[in-house]
Structures are given as C-alpha cells and as structure tokens.
Amino acid sequence: MQIGVLTETAPYERRVALTPESAGRLIAAGHSVYVQSGAGRAADEDDDAFREAGAMIARTPEEILGNIDLLTGVGQLDQQTAAKLTPGTAVVGLASPKEGRGPAGVLVDRHATFFALEQLPRITRAQSMDALSSQAMVAGYRAGLVAAERLPRFFPLLMTAAGTVPPARVLVLGAGVAGLQAIATAKRLGAVVEAHDVRDSAPEEVRSLGARFLTLDVETQTSGSGGYAREQSSDALSRQRKALAPYVAAADAVITTAAVPGKPAPLLVTADMVEKMRPGSVVVDLAADNPHGGNCELSRPGEDVRHHGVLIHGGRNVPSELAGHASRLYGANMAAFVLAMCRDGVLLSTPEEVAADEIAAACCVLLKGEFR
Known part of the structure; x- marks a missing residue:
C-alpha cells in the first residue's frame, strides 16, 4: 500500500502518526510511506530520519493525499483535508468521525473507510495496538x-x-x-x-x-x-x-x-x-x-x-506535552494495527473481511462511505 503521514493540524497537537522507526516497520513489510515535510518536527523527528528509514518526503499535503491508499493520523481530520482524499482512501486515527459532525459527511462522499483506534477491543491480540x-x-x-x-x-x-x-x-x-x-x-x-x-x-x-x-x-x-x-x-x-x-x-x-x-x-x-x-x-x-x-x-x-x-x-491534550515518546508509542500502535489489518499487503476492505476479524469489526466506523 501507499501510506501517508501529514502534519497534524489540530490545536495543541504536536504528535505525529508514524515515527521513522514505525514507518520503517511498514516499509520492511513492503509498503511505501510518504511523509509531509516537517510532520515530525514537533515530536523531534526530522525529515532526514524519515528518509533514512526509507520514507519519501513530500512538500505539501496535496502531493500525498491524491496518491495514497491509507492515511494515518492522530487527531480528527479537518474537512478541507478530508475533501482532498482520493475516493476510496482508508483512514486510521484516534478521533473517529461522528455522523453529522466534522468531516464525516465529506468522508462519506469520498467513499472513505475509517478505522478508529479508540474503539479497539481490550483483547490479548490487540495489546500492541492499544493507543488509548x-x-x-x-x-x-x-x-x-x-x-x-x-x-x-x-x-x-x-x-x-x-x-x-x-x-x-x-x-x-x-x-x-x-x-x-x-x-x-x-x-x-x-x-x-x-x-x-x-x-x-x-x-x-x-x-x-x-x-x-x-x-x-x-x-x-x-x-x-x-x-x-x-x-x-x-x-x-x-x-x-x-x-x-x-x-x-x-x-x-x-x-x-x-x-x-x-x-x-x-x-x-x-x-x-x-x-x-x-x-x-x-x-x-x-x-x-x-x-x-x-x-x-x-x-x-x-x-x-x-x-x-x-x-x-x-x-x-496532555500526551502532546511529551510529543517525542508519545509519538513513538503511538506510531508503534499504528504500525501494529496496519500490519494486522492487511491481507496479502492490502487493507481489509469488504464487509465480510471486516466482520470476520474481531479487531476490524470493532474499529471500523466507515466502510467505503457507509457507517457501520
């Protein structure tokens, strides 16, 4: 998959969804990771560290949003960013879209899939993904x-x-x-x-x-x-x-x-x-x-x-006050989740695939634009 990481835009948010270490795990599994320049700066991760891990650096969000299969994030997407997603793009993050609020309507229009990490079940298999x-x-x-x-x-x-x-x-x-x-x-x-x-x-x-x-x-x-x-x-x-x-x-x-x-x-x-x-x-x-x-x-x-x-x-947003280690932990959770949700290198995408996986079924808020 082509996986994107943007600079977080929510007020007081200093974390980044993937660090060089967690991006490297995804790259080693065969995925490509695209990172907006400066996305990790507030968490003390510079562009060179991402390059050394094998990620590609993009200057603007637009260079990423139109060319990815999966967008990783920390906070809730803003409507402007959601509107630039290629139809069918999947999003994984902590702040799930709520029907009638924020970018939810835009994500529906873009036939997007959204996995909310805050809905992760407390089971042994999910411990490495437990961002909360x-x-x-x-x-x-x-x-x-x-x-x-x-x-x-x-x-x-x-x-x-x-x-x-x-x-x-x-x-x-x-x-x-x-x-x-x-x-x-x-x-x-x-x-x-x-x-x-x-x-x-x-x-x-x-x-x-x-x-x-x-x-x-x-x-x-x-x-x-x-x-x-x-x-x-x-x-x-x-x-x-x-x-x-x-x-x-x-x-x-x-x-x-x-x-x-x-x-x-x-x-x-x-x-x-x-x-x-x-x-x-x-x-x-x-x-x-x-x-x-x-x-x-x-x-x-x-x-x-x-x-x-x-x-x-x-x-x-207390975790952002310690953005470096908070991002390192969150990135590890994110990488573990993405890797677990892939079959043959592709994210689960059909109702049958999602329903058959306990973690996917709990975390999937939107599937191809339809609320679950």
Missing part, C-alpha cells in the same frame, strides 16, 4: 510531574539540619492506565500516595504500586467495556463525593484521571471541596479536555485557575 492505553500512560506520567511542579512544597521526605520536611500527600482519583502511572510517578518522587476507583479490580492494582487504596462506603462495580468504569448515577456520584471530601481536603495534590469513554467525565471534586483544601494545594485534572467538563468543577482545559489559594490545572 499508551497515550494514557504518557498523560498519567505527565500529571505526576505537573503536580510536583505546581506544588510549592517538596514531594519527598527530607531530613535536614534545619529540620524534617514531611512528604507531600497525593490523592489520585481514577486508577486506570493514567491513574496507575500517576501513582507510580508520585511514588518515585517520594510522595505518600492514596488512590480510589470504583472498579472492584482497582484495590489490588493500586496496592501493587505501594499506594494506599481508599476503601469508601460507596458501591463498587465490575469493569465495563474495555476495562473502564461505567457511568454512575447522580446519587452514586453524590455519595462518592461526600466520602472523598475529607481525603481531598487533607491532600497536598489531587490528580484526577477518571473517564468513561463516550460519556461526560464524572464530577469528583466540587468547588466546595476545593475550598476546604489548604492554600497552596494543587488539583491536576486530566479530564478537563472533555467537552462536558472534567473531574473538577473548576478546571478549564489548558489553564491554571486559582480558587481560594488552590491551583487547579486543567489538562489539554
């Missing part, structure tokens, strides 16, 4: 660093001639991939870490990292689709917030990572809870980018908000 998990790991690590940077106190216990400095207390809400990485990062920095998640599998995972799991008098639940928590009722969330309130008040830093795919992020930290925290404390909300609001009532995506002496940091 790899990017959540990056975000969780970054959240731990942001909390340490913004907190005007030490994270670790320090014994000095001037006296002993107690360790910071960090509370992590949500113990999925991002939450567990935030816990591990805060622990490595020396903080005392507590965490909570409503999933019944969370206590063992939290304790395995040396953190204390908060056992609250609230309902637990088995993991939903893909291992994620399911959406809670308003009553259950209210009881959870009430139970969490004293722990939030006692924390020096609160990191929130709770998310339910396709749903609003659960509101876990209210303005009233923030007002009971000590001045100088920090809240890092990884869910702030959710269009319906984040885990903290006061967070704003990409902004630091101060309220009653507490700093609330709202995450915005």
Whole structure:
C-alpha cells in the first residue's frame, strides 16, 4: 500500500502518526510511506530520519493525499483535508468521525473507510495496538510531574539540619492506565500516595504500586467495556463525593484521571471541596479536555485557575506535552494495527473481511462511505 503521514493540524497537537522507526516497520513489510515535510518536527523527528528509514518526503499535503491508499493520523481530520482524499482512501486515527459532525459527511462522499483506534477491543491480540492505553500512560506520567511542579512544597521526605520536611500527600482519583502511572510517578518522587476507583479490580492494582487504596462506603462495580468504569448515577456520584471530601481536603495534590469513554467525565471534586483544601494545594485534572467538563468543577482545559489559594490545572491534550515518546508509542500502535489489518499487503476492505476479524469489526466506523 501507499501510506501517508501529514502534519497534524489540530490545536495543541504536536504528535505525529508514524515515527521513522514505525514507518520503517511498514516499509520492511513492503509498503511505501510518504511523509509531509516537517510532520515530525514537533515530536523531534526530522525529515532526514524519515528518509533514512526509507520514507519519501513530500512538500505539501496535496502531493500525498491524491496518491495514497491509507492515511494515518492522530487527531480528527479537518474537512478541507478530508475533501482532498482520493475516493476510496482508508483512514486510521484516534478521533473517529461522528455522523453529522466534522468531516464525516465529506468522508462519506469520498467513499472513505475509517478505522478508529479508540474503539479497539481490550483483547490479548490487540495489546500492541492499544493507543488509548499508551497515550494514557504518557498523560498519567505527565500529571505526576505537573503536580510536583505546581506544588510549592517538596514531594519527598527530607531530613535536614534545619529540620524534617514531611512528604507531600497525593490523592489520585481514577486508577486506570493514567491513574496507575500517576501513582507510580508520585511514588518515585517520594510522595505518600492514596488512590480510589470504583472498579472492584482497582484495590489490588493500586496496592501493587505501594499506594494506599481508599476503601469508601460507596458501591463498587465490575469493569465495563474495555476495562473502564461505567457511568454512575447522580446519587452514586453524590455519595462518592461526600466520602472523598475529607481525603481531598487533607491532600497536598489531587490528580484526577477518571473517564468513561463516550460519556461526560464524572464530577469528583466540587468547588466546595476545593475550598476546604489548604492554600497552596494543587488539583491536576486530566479530564478537563472533555467537552462536558472534567473531574473538577473548576478546571478549564489548558489553564491554571486559582480558587481560594488552590491551583487547579486543567489538562489539554496532555500526551502532546511529551510529543517525542508519545509519538513513538503511538506510531508503534499504528504500525501494529496496519500490519494486522492487511491481507496479502492490502487493507481489509469488504464487509465480510471486516466482520470476520474481531479487531476490524470493532474499529471500523466507515466502510467505503457507509457507517457501520
């Protein structure tokens, strides 16, 4: 196949869909890769590195869009780019087109196929393709660093001639991939870490990292689709917030990572809870980018908000803040997916082929212009 990589155009997006390493895997399998000049620059990958891997460099998107079978991407395509695709082109990316929104209508008109990596099933065969998990790991690590940077106190216990400095207390809400990485990062920095998640599998995972799991008098639940928590009722969330309130008040830093795919992020930290925290404390909300609001009532995506002496940091496309490693992981996921979806070097393209493959069936949003 002829595979294309463009410079990402979404605001705050610094990642690239394929790195030289992952492009090289596809080239070694017999595919051709065309990369827009400068596409990897924000992720510290220059054109020469792509050339050395065997990719061809194009000066403009137009040189690529009219001559490829497959376009790889990170964020959702804009309408102008989608309109330049050759009819029948396949697209693989994270932000799936939704009917009636964005470029969806254009992709339908172009008889395009779209595979959405966020719909990947959580099965053993798909682990190497799991872009949501790899990017959540990056975000969780970054959240731990942001909390340490913004907190005007030490994270670790320090014994000095001037006296002993107690360790910071960090509370992590949500113990999925991002939450567990935030816990591990805060622990490595020396903080005392507590965490909570409503999933019944969370206590063992939290304790395995040396953190204390908060056992609250609230309902637990088995993991939903893909291992994620399911959406809670308003009553259950209210009881959870009430139970969490004293722990939030006692924390020096609160990191929130709770998310339910396709749903609003659960509101876990209210303005009233923030007002009971000590001045100088920090809240890092990884869910702030959710269009319906984040885990903290006061967070704003990409902004630091101060309220009653507490700093609330709202995450915005957090993996892009570590674009180099985020792109390396994402590119590996992308290459694994493309290679797995090929038969005799060609992407699955018929309803029967897609339906017969568990991964393809889960990820295929559009097939030759028709929603599935």
